[in-house]
Amino acid sequence: MINFNVPLVLGNEIDYLNDAITLNKKICGDGEFTKKCNKWIEENFHVKKSLLTTSCTHALEMAAILAEIKEGDEVIMPSYTFVSTANAFVLRGAKIIFVDIRPDTMNIDENLIEQAITKRTKAIVPVHYAGIACEMDKILEIAEKYDLFVIEDAAQGVMSSYKGKRLGTFGQFGCFSFHETKNYSMGEGGSLLINQERFIERAEIIREKGTNRSNFIKGQVDKYTWVDLGSSYLPSDMNAAFLYAQLEEADLVNNNRLNSWNQYYNSLGELEKKGFITLPTIPEGCTHNAHMFYIKVENSQLRAELIEHLKNNGIIATFHYIPLHSAPAGLEFGEFRGIDNFTTKESERLVRLPLYFGLKKEEIEQVVDAINEFYSK
Numbered sequence: 001m002i003n004f005n006v007p008l009v010l011g012n013e014i015d016y017l018n019d020a021i022t023l024n025k026k027i028c029g030d031g032e033f034t035k036k037c038n039k040w041i042e043e044n045f046h047v048k049k050s051l052l053t054t055s056c057t058h059a060l061e062m063a064a065i066l067a068e069i070k071e072g073d074e075v076i077m078p079s080y081t082f083v084s085t086a087n088a089f090v091l092r093g094a095k096i097i098f099v100d101i102r103p104d105t106m107n108i109d110e111n112l113i114e115q116a117i118t119k120r121t122k123a124i125v126p127v128h129y130a131g132i133a134c135e136m137d138k139i140l141e142i143a144e145k146y147d148l149f150v151i152e153d154a155a156q157g158v159m160s161s162y163k164g165k166r167l168g169t170f171g172q173f174g175c176f177s178f179h180e181t182k183n184y185s186m187g188e189g190g191s192l193l194i195n196q197e198r199f200i201e202r203a204e205i206i207r208e209k210g211t212n213r214s215n216f217i218k219g220q221v222d223k224y225t226w227v228d229l230g231s232s233y234l235p236s237d238m239n240a241a242f243l244y245a246q247l248e249e250a251d252l253v254n255n256n257r258l259n260s261w262n263q264y265y266n267s268l269g270e271l272e273k274k275g276f277i278t279l280p281t282i283p284e285g286c287t288h289n290a291h292m293f294y295i296k297v298e299n300s301q302l303r304a305e306l307i308e309h310l311k312n313n314g315i316i317a318t319f320h321y322i323p324l325h326s327a328p329a330g331l332e333f334g335e336f337r338g339i340d341n342f343t344t345k346e347s348e349r350l351v352r353l354p355l356y357f358g359l360k361k362e363e364i365e366q367v368v369d370a371i372n373e374f375y376s377k
């Protein structure tokens with residue numbers, strides 16, 4: 001059987017875990033491995049500050065607090081995304097304004113954002129779907145013109161870049177996920193990337209339950225106390241130890257995934273030429289991380305048949321997001337502004353194929369053969 005995803009384990013994770021437990025003897029938050037992960041991210045991605053969190057969901061929640069999102073504010077994002085992108089802002093009382101996506105990348109259509117802006121708009125949340133960048137030049141230009149926050153949901157975009165700059169480093173805030181379904185994992189976890197100095201101190205307070213504990217540890221204050229809103233957003237250092245073993249090998253993992261992605265892309269080109277399927281587009285200036293390989297088929301009926309056919313051949317393929325604007329909570333907390341030309345239609349056509357570190361060439365051939373067989377009938 002070919003699984004859809006196999007969580008990444010490289011080998012060194014267990015040694016580092018052991019170090020955290022027996023050498024460092026510190027497994028709560030902000031231990032040695034948490035520091036190492038943050039430093040690795042800051043140095044390799046050229047970002048002012050990385051704060052490891054318990055999830056990308058929590059990194060998004062922190063960003064929403066830092067952006068001072070309040071009751072009645074509007075936040076613009078695509079409807080084709082994970083629930084956490086929206087929930088983080090709904091928790092602060094915001095109304096979610098969904099804007100249509102581009103069919104080629106499944107990312108928010110940068111040309112539809114401006115017309116969705118009102119006096120209440122506070123932030124734009126681009127989601128880099130499949131690790132392929134949104135059009136950040138245009139998005140930043142609009143944000144500057146209307147004085148809006150840009151909070152990148154870069155959950156899938158670790159190691160990707162746009163015009164030579166890493167995803168997660170464009171907006172005031174970027175949010176990574178290290179969930180086990182993502183390219184690099186700590187089981188459950190994430191990071192908040194902060195690109196402007198002025199937010200760092202408050203972010204550390206929010207992450208430490210609303211206390212100034214981190215100033216206390218640095219010796220800047222002589223006691224620590226409750227100073228602000230906050231929650232417990234620090235992951236255990238055991239999780240960070242696991243992640244660090246993977247970050248150290250980030251290039252190895254990235255290249256392996258890209259090889260698989262390219263093999264799919266090249267082998268399925270013939271079916272695209274014949275008009276049966278649509279392959280993903282990597283716009284100019286985007287370097288991606290092969291987070292996902294998807295194809296789009298003609299409609300949802302064919303998609304169900306293809307998934308079933310692959311399953312009968314021992315291959316697990318899956319669909320993805322149900323657009324948030326049509327979900328019960330989406331109807332309650334959000335509004336689709338503009339016309340849904342592509343969000344619903346394109347999401348119903350999308351099938352994700354198996355892709356993970358270590359997926360074998362022969363296995364990809366098997367998947368491609370099964371898809372070819374489906375279309376030869």
Ligand SMILES: *Cc1c(COP(=O)(O)O)cnc(C)c1O
Nearest residue numbers: 055056057082084155177179189
């Ligand atoms: C995975 C994912 C999240 C949530 O990440 P967690 O670390 O599981 O909280 C948020 N947004 C997108 C686009 C994702 O793919």
